[in-house]
Amino acid sequence: MSQAEQQGARANVLDPVQLVRIEALHRGFLFQHLYTVQCLLSAAALSIKRVNVESDEDVEVQFEGRHIYVQVKHRKESLAWNDIEDAVTRFGELRAAHKRGERSGEPAFLIVSNAAPNGPLAAKIAATDWPTDVRVDWPLADPDTRILPSPQASLLEVAKAAGQMAEDLPFATLAPETLVWKLAGVVSLAATGEYEHLDHTFETAKLPSLFEQLVVQLQDLPLPPSPYRVQEHEPDLLTGDRVRLIVGYSGAGKTSWLAQSAQHAPGDLVYIDTADTPGAALANTVAREVAGRVFETGHRLGEIFLPGASGREVLQILSRRLAEQGQVVTVALDNVHQLSADDLMGVIQSARDMRFVLLGRPEGEVPALEALLGVAREALLGWAPDTVAAAVHEEGCQGDAADCQRLIYLTGGLPLFVLNAISVAKSDYDGSLKRLCADLARSAHTREIAQDLILGRVFDRLPQAVASVAELLSLCDAPLTRGEIRFYVGAARGPDQAVFDRSLRHLVSQGLLQVFANNRIKLHDAARAVGKGRLLLHGAECVKARQEALRGVVQKSLLESWHPAKLSLFLRLTGEVGRLDVLVEMATEELFHEMGVWPEVEAYLVHGAQDDAVPPDQRIKALDGLAFADIKAGSDRAASWLDQMDALITAHDLGAEERLRVGMKRMSLLASKGDRRGAMRLVTDLTPVVKDLPSGHQRVFEYNVACAELALGDADAAAKRVQPLIRDYYELIGLTPEMVIGNNAPDLSQMLKEGTDVDDVKHLADALDVLAKARDAQGQPSPFARIHALKFYDLARAPDSLFRVGQDLVDQFISKRDFDGALNMMEAIVLPQLRQWKLADYMITVRSQYAVVLAYCGRFSEGEDEMARLEPYEAGLPSRVREELQSQRELIAQLRAFGPPPKWVPPPGMLESLARRFGKEERIRDTPPQPARRKIGRNERCPCGSGRKFKHCHRRGD
Template sequence: MAEDSEAATSSGEISPVYGISVIDEKQLIRIEAVHRGFLYQHLYGAACLLLAGAGEVQRIVVEGDEDIEIVLPDRRIYVQIKTRNGKLAAGDISGALERFEDIREEHRKGARPGIPSFVIASNAAPNGPLEKQIASSDWPEDVELHWPDGPERTLPCLPRPPRDLADALSVCSELAGQLPFALLRPETLTWKLASLVMLASAGSPPRKDHSFSRAELPGLFEQLVVQMQELPAPPPVYRAQMNEPALLAEKPVRIIAGLSGAGKTAWLAEAAQHAPLPVTYIDVVEMPGAALASAVAREVAGRMYGRSSGKLGEILLPGASGLDMLGTLSVTLGQEGLHADVVIDNAHRIPASDIEAIVSRAPHLRLLLLCQPGPGVAALEARFNIQAEALNGWDEDTIAAAAHDAGCLANFADCERLSRLTGGLPFYVLNAATVAARDYGGAIRAFCEDVEAQTHIVETAQEIILKRAFEGLPADAREAIALLSVADVALSKDEGTQLLQETCGLDAKGAAARLRALPSTGTLELFGMTGLKIHDAVRMLGKAELAARGPDLEKKVQEVLRGIIIRSIRQDWSIGKLGLLIRLFGQLGDARILVEFATDELFHEMGVWPEIEPYLLAIAADVDGEAEIRLWALDGLVFNDLRTGQFEPGETRIDAMKALLDEHDLGEDEWLAWGMKRMLLMSMVGDAAGVQEMLGLVEGRVPAKAEHMRVFRYNRALAFFKLGDNTTAVAEAGKLVEEYYDALGLTPADVMGRNPPQLRPLLPKGRDNTDQLKHLADTLDLLAQAAGRKSQRSTMARIHAMKFYELAQAYSSFVRVGMDLVDELVWVNDFESARYTIERNIFPVIQAIGLTSDVLELRALYAVVLAYCGDHQAAANEVERLRPYEEAMDPNHRAAFQDQKQIISDVRRYGGPPQRRVDIPPPLQALFDQRRGATPSVEPRKKIGRNERCPCGSGQKYKRCHGR
């Protein structure tokens, strides 16, 4: 009925799948309309099936001569279904009326028995001309027009036409709820019937004749008495996990493996509701393996043939063995061209040989095995030469929605933290949210901090459920898990072996043996052949086990791991390893090294500030500590205060730095650190006199070296910019940019059209250029800000700044300047370039590096850009995903987000400005292309889509590389 589907709307609103754009929006609108029409027809057919039992209906035919045909003892009703957005017009039904005449002729000739009746069922009322036509004497007496508010129906075997899809689902569910002895939920039965109508419409087995007989109805409506188990009911609110596997497939055996709490049963229950074919469920939690064949034969035969006369007697023969009955069942299915889909829950408890016997004897059965990790899964994988599939847990947005519904507050970083604690497993996330709401005032962050520090009092469901399995492991395995739990990033096989060797005093073979024993328990994740990590959900138990073994062992493993990570970072640097190293330094009390980290500007670019801040606060507050170390700890804290606009704590800490300078004999570097910070603070609070005073003091003490003077001049230009003197700032920044280009042996022409990987070989050899690259990028950023929007100079400065920030690995500034560039592109109505910049340049860095602090702000900006690009539904979807974070946002960000929501709403209602049609400048095109080059090195992150490219750079899909 493609030609009868509703007409495309004129609003231009579309519903694209998130992350996928379409070339032809009108084509998408047409496709959606066609599918809405088909689904409306299938639900109407389901309603006819539900009404057939109370009438004299002998058979219902779908997609025969008409959309629906109802066969009664003495008559045959032909139903044509029409869906429209507006009124129904005469032209919409003219073709149907002509076909009706052809069908009448068949009945007149006696080619078909019974008296024909015709119905046009529509969700739309007739327009004025059509109403007049119906009331005229020319209207055929045997044709009725049905619509939602039309006359009372005279045919009890036909439903009132629903208004739309939601109404159709409601009508069917109401009818399904009236069935006696129905064990399925009304909504579940509705979807089942709609799927069967769709199957019959396609003429697929067992519905090659497109029809349903009256005798079949009890079997379609009710669960069969011969069955002893039924599919579990889905949760009231089901939230999908990342990249969920399909429930049905053509493979003879599949395995879904996951820890208890991973949501396997909920996934099955939800997926089964929408399965077009029947699914037989068997839970073998306390079933001996020898009884499995009989149970499968009974359940499948009951599901497939429980209402067929004589079939069960042929299959379930008295005295026959379970395997014999399965063989007969499989032959019967094969003769009818069918397969039976069977889900076996807790299959890890059944010997692999018993399952293999079923597979060998019954080739027309497709088995889906739900298992918990362990030796049983390994045996099944080996036996059938298959790889277990996994449920990947909830992503951060889904965790945020669940936490919000539980009455909790959480920003993106909090949700990622909770994901790492729970592995994203649904049951553990929900329990954690419940505990946080009850005992932590809804603060997910406070709950995570307590659990990570092992200072929480209330035992979580995660600990309770997993503890039993953990305590059942051998002592050597528990010790290995405890030691490896200190690392929350993937270690290489050699690194894991070395950690066990040096901590436990093992030789290489002994350490490797311990590692080999862990994957089958589900506690150790393997990334290809090179990486390994304790499962996130298990690490909590491992850390508790380590604490119970005493502080000496804990300190020893921290010291060994610190050395391993230091060596590892030199070979394969990543943000995750840096964060782990910082925590290890803090736990071992390496204050001086922590201070060196905090006073390095690049450190603040890595997104690991939350890891080090608690340690710096403790060092700065230690009155017995070394004055120099305390001052540099304060310097790192002040740098972050000024960077994030927290002026009051910044001023307090600057005063504390001055007090240390007055009380102790510290050097020139310490005084300059204080002087520079005070000068910048004065400029940020608008104290021009204070700035001038500090400029005079600082300039007299800056070393007379070119690099030191350039840093001073940059800070001076920045101070003038903060005071509103853009002219001076632009002039000074422009001179500094030229000097930094000279120092790096580059010219702006060298940068034009080149991406960072192409620029790196042009840099001076034999020295570390990182600081100069960062300073040049900072100066270009200052130049862009001072020059203002709508300026080609500011646009090019931002593009070049992004390139140099990437070369310096200053990722936080890269993202910030990238968002400024997007703002500028939006300002000049170049929305397509703005979208391209976010999708191809900024998002990949955010994902690879894990800069959680920038995620929400960037996504809110992205939603606005989507709206301006005309992807209104995608913008609305993004806003909905961000709503659970709104209450936990920083007040300034929350206010901005509310303004952005209003912009998105206004653009959708009134339209936005037209896209600026200009050729993309080569430098901007080069920026767009630069993400095709090298990406930052990061450890494989768990939350990667299975069909995405693996972050390791192999070029393979994640599921075939580190996702294995």
């Protein structure tokens, strides 16, 4: 998995601590099994007689006259005495059993670890009372006394070492890593004791036949691509279900998934490509392949292949024989969409004791199979953004997080479609993923891609009425209810209801329609691009009429059930049908700029602002939205938009509200550039203007003045100005600071005064954010102000501000050395919100900050892994962000080298006292005033206690 992304699963669990324990447990088992594989592969060279797994010890290696008991440990940090204390005690019991004659051979004891002993354990091992027959081995230990294979520092390194051993075996037709992972699965199976032929024991004399058996099982299965990139929520190969049905288009990666999963799956797997197999011969083919691969030559096969027996009769006998011997065989049949459902059902019913994995495209008799078997089809979900970014980077192309997510929307994330699109970007677009996606979205690409060819043929085979419904649905990229879709199709003059209902069933059976919870449906992302291209052939007027019909449905749906995806679709449709009046009204709303949908409408507003035919009141609103966005982004274009607004106000004698809009934005712009005189002149000029406007405008003006004062370094003035605003906004929404403590956004939404304007909630959060920044500048940090701001931003659905303040709060925790608090803030609030909103602008910065927090918490490897996952995005990022990522990598390296500063532990009762103080008369102050902090010199020791110079430690974050 993104770790979002994978990362998504981590932050979504109920108990993150439990997840960490589970992950550590599985890492330990896998490390143990891979080390056992190394022992098996070196058994002949080392004259080993047998290898036991999970018996008295993790691994037992028996030589002639010698018995070595091995305890295997995988640790994130150094090996400590408490990690092995129980094992050493158990070694004493085993030693005594050998002395009593209950065990044969001379005993020896070995502790194998990927990590070196820490200082106290190393001293204990070197002490004279350490048992002479107990050895601790790790990657950098003295190799001269080593008998068994050398341990490695990580799971990947031990797998690589085992692969190098496998290269010496005489099986050139099988990739060494394939044999290693298959052996690891067999070791795992042996450890369970479920397989009587491998009851915890591997006899060296039987290993060659085991290796040969694995080669015979796997060498006909196509090798997975290298590197194999895992798809999102990829299913396990073996789940215990007798029949599985994996359905997807060509390019979905079904066979690659099977080949990769087979390397890790225990038990026997027989792969058969049925593409050219006549249905009547299917039973014979399956029986022959299973018998030939599972049973040894001459293993009473004559009793199975009776003269004159039909294929199904042979399968019945073969299935019973496998059941009697306790063998579990999985038969993977590829391209089952080309088979008759009756022929396939006959095979499955005859082989009642075998398991089947059926792979096919969503066509032919796959829908009939689904109904007859009573199983739900499973689909591979495609690549996650991190995976797409890695593929883009490998091909030398460039794309940021938004581009990778866009490519997934356009291709469904299906591996073949993604790779083909990347190759077109490389050859035709100078490696620019952004330009390719822009053309794909408009069906303006000049070269036909694999997606067009494969899914074009699927559309060609659809009945005309069904194809027309699919084309209509191609305009909608957000799931809508079946009723909403029916209304849209009717408004767009599509088929009648009966045909519509049959069309939906047909599209589901073909895999073109996705069904979500609450009866919501959407055309498959990969199919939308093809369907839209076909719809464009009907002409621009036809397309616009259908966009108008869909826009009306989406608008009503938004009012009933708000969702970011529907908002994005509505805005895009609004621009495409030319409704600038709607866009400019929304562009002047602050919350509009919080949603991450600005790229959807910016081009429409730029065009409208320059069009003299557009009414001046709409043009000035378009310019207002453009100026707001550019001031927020720090773009120099903002001044140009403001100049045009001034010109419109003068030319058309617009009113006080328009003057206030442009004046406040220019004041903010001047303050951000340090122009105190210009900013304060505007404050003076606007003060009489705002007095004649409603109180809401006056509050917004006061807030903007406070922001300007803060930007100019007047923290005291900003704090003094914003505190009355905070009290006013609390009163407007019917809450108090005390009511906020202990309640989150869903709870607070139930406590708001009836009729509360969501803008007031957002403005309260803004004011609290300004206060928090002012307190920071005064040396009086106010964590509760930021925490409350975070809750109100969540309540107001203002994700952009939520992430900004959340990251500020994490930085504040770090500066106070409350690393656990920073980690909890990240995993409990910021990362889950990132998954919900999917704002590409924050994906890189939030995750890189998370990596730094992990390092401060001592989880260096996890932090480095997260930064490695972000590396493929860097080519498409601005230089400023690339420099920030490099700085964070250096910081993580320093934290690993020197260790993080000591963690801060709050004195008993301190947090409760702060909470009480926050609700008192002054309310927003949660700590008493502190004297101004002395400026720390670059070469002085950092006050955090790390022992490093300030310029190499916390000054990096200034």
